[in-house]
Amino acid sequence: MTHNRYVGILLNAPVYDRLSRGKSTGHEQISFYEEAAAAHGLTLCYLKLSGLTPGRPNRPVPALVRKGGRYARTLVETPTVIHNRAIHLDSRSNGRLEALSRGGTEIFNLHTRYDKLMLHRLLEQNPAIRPHLPLTERARPEMLQRLMREYPALIVKPSNGSVGQGIMLLSLTEQGKWRWKYRSAKTGAWRTLYFTTRMPAELVRRLRKRNYLVQYFLPLAKFQGRPFDIRVSVQKNEAGLWQTTGMVAKVARTGAFLTNVAQGGKVATMDEIFAEHPGWNGAEIQERISQLSVQIAEFLDVRLVGLADLGLDMGIMEDGHLIFIEANGRDQRYSFGEAGMHEVWKAVYRNPMGYARFLRGENKTP
Secondary structure, eight states: OOOOSEEEEEOOHHHHHHHHTTOOOTTOOHHHHHHHHHHTTOEEEEEOGGGOOTTOTTSOEEEEEEETTEEEEEEEOOOSEEEEOOOOOSHHHHHHHHHHHHTTOEEESOOSOOOHHHHHHHHHTOTTTGGGOOOEEEOOHHHHHHHHTTOSEEEEEETTOOTTTTOEEEEEOTTSOEEEEEEOTTTOOEEEEEESSSOOHHHHHHHHHSOEEEEEOOOBOEETTEEEEEEEEEEEOTTSOEEEEEEEEEEOOTTOOOOOGGGTOEEEOHHHHHHTOTTSOHHHHHHHHHHHHHHHHHHHHTTSTTOOEEEEEEEEBTTSOEEEEEEESSOOOHHHHHTTOHHHHHHHHHHHHHHHHHHTTOOSOO
């Protein structure tokens, strides 16, 4: 295939529009893309899905291209390689992405949101990964009733959610009552409701309105008295191979159960974590996390089209056992920056550009 000069970065429309006006693009570090592209000898353009037309690969498309210190709207040839950094949840948009892919455009990270239970069921097929998977079921009222008889605490979360939104906790109190912690749909404030045997009508309504999954509440290891998990960036590199680019701990705020930074969690480096757990072999645990992460990515890669860049959440138990929590199809990456890991932060932008170079057949090390 003949490649034109551009590699595309597909953005959600609001981010694209802010970039066109010279405004902040939030957590998406555009300057890191530009630096990485330059290192790999690539020229970038920024796209939004509405400007791309399946079946017409030779049609010029609207894009943003860096000119001096700003991004100018211009028409470019449709890039033959596109890195998808947008989230599209509707079937029409995903259908357009798939049509573009079938038409010959290499879109990596074709889909950036996956059903969590579907991924869990796929991973259950691998006997080497299975011991690292927590019990996970579709959260129907009758399933919750059954699991409440077996476990003292359960996590209920949207099957297609992200950044901790919509997650609920059910826990048994010393008085034998169940405590339901959830966010108000109107205000977003945390609320707590107690019940004995009959589930609250609002909980039942939520479970029937949206697909949730349920897992037993993982007894994660703690840092400064607070539970933590590990965000692992696992990506394809300039050789087209999966690698672990970096890992950083996400620590729940005091008294909370969510580790998500977007929900008030904090970050810590792995060195900080291991300093508080002198009985652990830090190097060995990091190597096991890396190996398991690559194993998960490689297994999913042969079953899902267009994977190239994942953010995996891994839990560590006090005995050092690893638990896979979930996979994120669009790693937001900023946790590395908040932890002061600036070289890793840049690397998670650099590797996708190396993979874009690989897809273009230009895989010599720059």
